[in-house]
Amino acid sequence: MANQLKRVSKLTITFLVDNNIEWMTKLPPGFTHEINQHISHSRPAREDQGSVPxxxxxxxxxxxxxxxxxxxxxxxxxxxxxxxxxxxxxxLFDTGPDSLSLVRNIKALQVPITKIDRVVTSHWHSDHTGGLLSFLELRSKCVEEGITTPPPTGTAKPCAEKIGGPPAQCVVDVHPSRPHLRAIAPPPTWKTVLCTLPPDPSFEGITAAGGILERRKDGHTVANGTVWISGEIPRVTEFEQGLLGGVRWVEKGEPGWTEDSEVGPIGENATGRWIAEPHLMDERYAAVDVEGKGLVLFSS
Structure with missing residues (x-):
């Protein structure tokens, strides 16, 4: 990695989906509130009250x-x-859980979406891939309209910045081992499937939405050499127990298939099996080498 990763003079991180985003409370040092941005493009609430945003x-x-x-x-x-x-x-590192939250937050934060020319998924779990197709569709729409940023939800006001020229196509960088389904088998036995997670976007769906698919399980740099995407992450200590209760559906004959799996239930006409999969071996991290700071790692 050290020989391939280019050091950057500045790294700006915009958290587009997180478990908790609340814009009124006090933020830690280095974070900025979004309210000023909304004031700049808001419309007057009452023309007869001083045209206050x-x-x-x-x-x-x-x-x-x-x-x-x-x-x-x-x-x-x-x-x-x-x-x-x-x-x-x-x-863009991961895309959130659904078709709504990422798109809403991109509009709210006025992200220059057409400048994003690569999406990297950390692993195949729908809370990290669920917004991928809606992102690609929104980006394609902005490209068609010749704007860098979609207008906020509450207004049709277009972005002032126009695309200077044809933007690069968007590469979608994923691990090749996409599961058919993943599910949760809770304690105490870790063997009875409670529910399945929503399916991840298919390779065909990604391409149909305008993404240029790259299936990579090796370590490599992206973003003109400024971001390192890892290959498989070794699990070498007892601490790294993984996601207990994580299971994966495997069709007969595929890697991981076993007749002896104790995870269920399985229907009479099932063509596969649930297998325990605590270690998500398709998981990858991103790293950026920031001048004067060192390595900044992203793993989710």
Whole structure:
């Protein structure tokens, strides 16, 4: 990794989906409130009361179970004698759990969606992949309309910034081992499936939505060498027990298939089996080397 990863002068992280987003309370140092952004594009609530901006709560971010973060990396491409020239890269790491929360928050935070030219999924769980197709569809719509950013939900006001030229197509960087289904088998036995998770987007669906599919299980750099995406993460200590109760559906003859699986229930006409899968071996992390800070890791 050290020989391939380019150090960046600046890293900006925009959390687009997190388990808890609340815009009124005090934030930790380094975080910024979104309210000023909404005031700048809001419409007057009452023309006869001084044209004071009126907030629309439909424009504000929502929290959701899952994760999505926009990694904006900036690196020097020409130190120059008089002026330093830098370049920004935009990488979306995970896409949240559903078709609504990521799109809403992209609009609320006025994210320049057409500048995002790569989506990386950390692993195949729908709370990290559920917003992928809606993201690709929204991005394609913005490209068609020639704008970098979709308008907020509460207004039809277009983004002021127009696309300067044809944007790059969006690469979707995923692990090749996509499960048919994953499910949860709770304690005390860890062997009785309680429910399945929503299915992840299919490879065909990703392509149909406009994504350029890349199936990678090796370590590699993206974003012009500024973001490292890991390969398989070894589990080497007893502490790393994984997700207890995590199970995966495997068809007969596929890797992991076993007639002896004790996880159920299984229907009479089933063509496969549930197998215990505490270690999600398709999980990957992202790393950015920030000047003066060191490595910043993203793992979800």
């Amino acid at each position: 009126g907030l629309d709560f439909n424009d504000f971010c929502c929290g959701a179970h899952g994760f999505a973060a926009l990694l904006e990396t900036e690196s020097v491409i020409d130190p120059g004698d008089e002026e330093v020239v830098t370049k920004k890269e935009y990488t």
